[in-house]
Amino acid sequence: MINFLKESTFTVKDVIMQAWTVTRDNYFSIATLCFLVFITVSTSTFMAFFMGELPTLVRVVMLLIFVLLYCIVNLSLLKYIFRLLDRQDDADIRIIDTLPTRTEIIRFLIGTVYFGISIFFVGILLLPVLYILDLILKFAVSQGIINNFYHAGKIIVNVAVAIAVLSIFFTFIRIIFFPFFIIDKHVHPFESIKFSLATTKGNFVKLLFILGGFVLIQAIVFGFFYIVVVSGFQLISYIFNYEIYSYVSLFTAIFSSFIVVPFSTALVTVAYRRMVKEYKGDEHPDILHNIV
Template structure:
């Protein structure tokens, strides 16, 4: 187990360094897509603020448009970074050539729907357990074995929420690579999810450490980014009496669009390539034997 953790640690370091190298060397070309992410996120935020009085149907249609735009940009970013990882020195990669096709976008949306259904399935599985726990607590209360029913109920609710969040996180880690299979292998949505389950089987600890490394790196970068921006605003505030708090949302959107999105995509693209290079399983795996 110790050796496995050491190997996982080195894997995290390799993924971080390679993802950083790809992002650093190609950032100005990636920044074009980042700018589109920023425009989409900013526009959706402004529209949500100014169009609160519109009909629900119109807002739903606009929300779907923004989701579709974001999906297209994210898939384009995935395809572009995969091309960067695989290209030769003499090969020139154009962003236009990495635009996702309509079929790929539909597959991605279908895969996202499957992800939502898997979360719903987990919730359905948890419901009988909660009903049984609720019945047991009420029985103990009527038997005067529990004095504070509300306090115990609050604890059970918190535990249930924690279990649900943990379940969603585990599902997210296991099927996180399904967009990469859609883009890289042209796999159907459900097949992509099965391939993600198969390739991540036995690598959960490694993926967990990779994800923890990603969060740690982004936390450090965000702290530095926020400190620099805050110092700049404090200087402006000292001169012009501006309030930085009204710009917090803008800072978060800028950081997310130009730092989190490109580095996260590069991070998981590198992890996908590494795990696929080690995968020795079936090209068409079944889902049952790869869940656990």
Template sequence: MIDYLKESSFAVKEVIFDAWKVTRDNYVSIATLCFLIFITASTSTFMAFFMGELHVGIRIIMLLIFIMSYCVVELCLIKYIFRLLDHENAEITIIETLPTRLEIGRFLVGAIYFGLSIFLVGILLMPVLYILELILKFGVNQGIFNNYTQAGEIIVNISVGIAILSIFFTFIRIIFFPFFIIDKHVTSFESIKFSLATTKGNFIKLLFIFVGLVLVQAIVFGFFYIVVMTGFRLINFFFDYDINQYISLIVVVFSSFVIVPFTTAFFAVAYRKIMSEYDGDEHPDIIHNIV
């Protein structure tokens, strides 16, 4: 077990280093796609203030346009990073990495499967809630809890914790489905099955990788926040500005130009690492790869 944890720690360092390297060395070219992400995110944020006054049909159309735009840019970024990983010294244009209509369609359907998987996990947790209710009644009858309110609060907290862990586990197991659609050109359902198959037995390693990603992003965001706040404090010496009105813009800029590119590169590198170790079936099923 100790050797496995050491191997997992090494895998995290390797993934972080490779993701940082590909992002740093190619950030100028990646920045173009980041700008498109920024335009999409900022426009959707801006329109959110006015969409409440529009007709329902127009709001649905606008929402679909923003979702489609974000999907296209994100898939383009995934394909672009794959090209960078496979051809380090080659000149790659954004036009070459535009996703096809088939890939976009598969991604959208895969996203629906992704949501249904999370919903299914919630359904499967219903028996657990029933058992917790029985424990609630037993605890009150035996005097373990003073009343139903106290017991209810404890059991609600336990239920929420179980739900979060279950959803998080499901999220990690099927997070790679877009990469299979772009890299292996498989269907939406096949991408979910491949994600389950390749992540089987690697949950601890994936957990380490995910925690490593969160820590790196937290450190970068902390540094970014300190720099921005320092800049606004300096400006306040000469002008009276309220930073609160710029919070949403700061978050959108940071997410578009830092979080999204590095996270995409991070998961692309992790995907390639896991695929290099995968020796399973070329046509995996779901039942044998869930646990």
């Protein structure tokens, strides 16, 4: 177990350092795509406040346009980082050359539907467990182990939330790599879900280390950023007697889009590449043998 943790820690360090190098050396190109993602999401959120009185057909068309734009920009970002990782020389990589094809966009949308169905299916599977838990707690109340149904209900809610969060988180980590297989390996949507399950099998602890390392770095950077911004706003408010604390959330969103998102995307992409290189499984993996 100790050797495994040492190996995992070294792998996580290597992944983080390579992701940092890619982000640092190509920051402005990656940030440009992240800026487009930020503009797309911000514009769609802003337009949502003004589309309430528009006809349903117009709202549906606008929604489809924003979804399409988000898919194009997001998939371009992934494809661009893939090109950076695969680059053999110092040849320039143009962003226009990383635009996803129509097939990739359609497969990504279908894969997203499969992704949502998988999360929903996990929730359905939890219902029998929660039902059994309810019966156990009712028995505990009848035997006097628990005082009343009020305390039993609180326990049921807390345990149910914990089980649901852990199960959904586990499922999320296992199948979140499906877009990478669609872009990198050109597989079909359902096949991408199966490949994500297969490649993350046996790498779950390493992914937790990667996620933990990223969260730690993000917490440090965000903490420093928040202290600097809040201190600056307090100084401005004190000098000019003008309340601008409402802009803190805007600055935080911009900071996240241009600092956190580029590095996190590179981090997940590098982790994907490492897992694929180490994958020794079948060319057509099945779900049942790769769940656990």
